[in-house]
Amino acid sequence: MTGRSVSEAHADADAGDGTAGTTTGVTADVAARATAGFCSRYAAEPAGRWAAPGRVNLIGEHTDYNDGYVLPFALPLRTVVAAAAREDQGWTVWSELADHPVEFGPEAVDEPGRVTGWAAYVAGVVWALRDAGYAVPGARLAIASDVPLGSGLSSSAALEAAVLAALVDLGGLDLPAEKQPRLAQRAENHYVGAPTGIMDQSAAVRCRAGHALFLDCRDESVEHIPFDLDEAGLAVLVVDSRAPHRHADGEYASRRRSCERAAAALGVPALRDVAMADLDAALDRLPDDETRRRVRHVVTEDQRVLDTVTLLRAGRVREIGPLLTASHASMRDDFEITVPEIDTAVETALAAGALGARMTGGGFGGCVLALVDADRAVAVADAVRHAYAERAFTAPHTTTVLPTTGATRLG
Ligand code: GAF
Secondary structure, eight states: OOOOOHHHHHHHHHTTSSSOSSTTOOOHHHHHHHHHHHHHHHSSOOSEEEEEEEEEESSOOSOGGGTOEEOEEEEEEEEEEEEEEOSSSOEEEEETTSSSOEEEOGGGGSSTTSSOGGGHHHHHHHHHHHHTTOOOOOEEEEEEEOSOTTSSSOHHHHHHHHHHHHHHHHHTOOOOGGGHHHHHHHIIIIIIOOOOOSHHHHHHHHOOTTEEEEEETTTOOEEEEEOOHHHHTEEEEEEEOOSOOOTTSHHHHHHHHHHHHHHHHHTOSSGGGSOGGGHHHHHHTSSSHHHHHHHHHHHHHHHHHHHHHHHHHTTOGGGGHHHHHHHHHHHHHTSOOOOHHHHHHHHHHHHTTOSEEEEESSSSSSEEEEEEEGGGHHHHHHHHHHHHHHTTOOOOEEEEEOOBOOOEEOO
């Protein structure tokens, strides 16, 4: 299975200006590819098409599994599933990005892990639904996607959310949108085996166009925060560092474990329960410098999310820049999840006039987002490209994006 870059995907999505053509952010092209794939693979028309987006996280990194706060928004890059129910309890999945379709029956979703590779995300959703007691319909599915793989833009959650939306509708299942992220997360945690938090699935399901999603990851309450970049004369530039993003590897899991150990040492359910005012006292009680830095990142990052939300509620979009940049410094120095390509993109964007910049997503590669004056976006992107060339890094992909909507049925 091969991925597509942000800019390749974006060129298809909206001719490169990042604004996407429709209110759902779904372009005709990716939907048409899913439909065409369905028709040619199954020699029939799909019963419907369901789309879910990738995301960037404006701020709040590695806070979700600490029961904290996040502020993602949905990208105009989507995964579309064309699907129809079948009579039996079997699932056939075709993807434009895979060499072969995958077929599995009920025995493969009796317990986690029996389907592997990309189709595990689909089987995982079927497993999680069945495990929660839902009568999941057998189905034929065809998948097309503009969300690049391995760039930290949450292609896996987009796939899970689109498949889940399709199966819920096809089966007439009583599973409201606000309960879908937890189920999709179970698929990823228990079937696929990646110990992620709830942010990406929540963004893929619950985001709203023109807004960032302020999510309390403890009780899953949300507030849709207006994020009107046009009105503020601003743009969010996304730089795909092309440094491979691997949160399934040991580093993500080890960060999560050290946060959980620290919470246990402090006698709190999760690091979200350490208040900013108590941070210094909490740090004094921790056994080593590394753990202290991990905790400091999470506690200060939660506060930065709250501060960002306060500014956005007041319409003071320009002023969030320093919070984004402080978040990056914290990920680089305290949480230690950045890589040279990422730090270069952030430093160069800031030097070229960005109001703020930070890595977005799980880390160890992936994407940087920079808040820029709209008329500086091209110059900032050029500066990053130049800096990469000077350091002999693989050329980055850059694009601007606007917030779009979460999972939708297209018809
Ligand atoms: C990845 C995970 F999937 C999210 O749950 C979140 O922890 C993120 O990394 C870091 O904020 O995207």
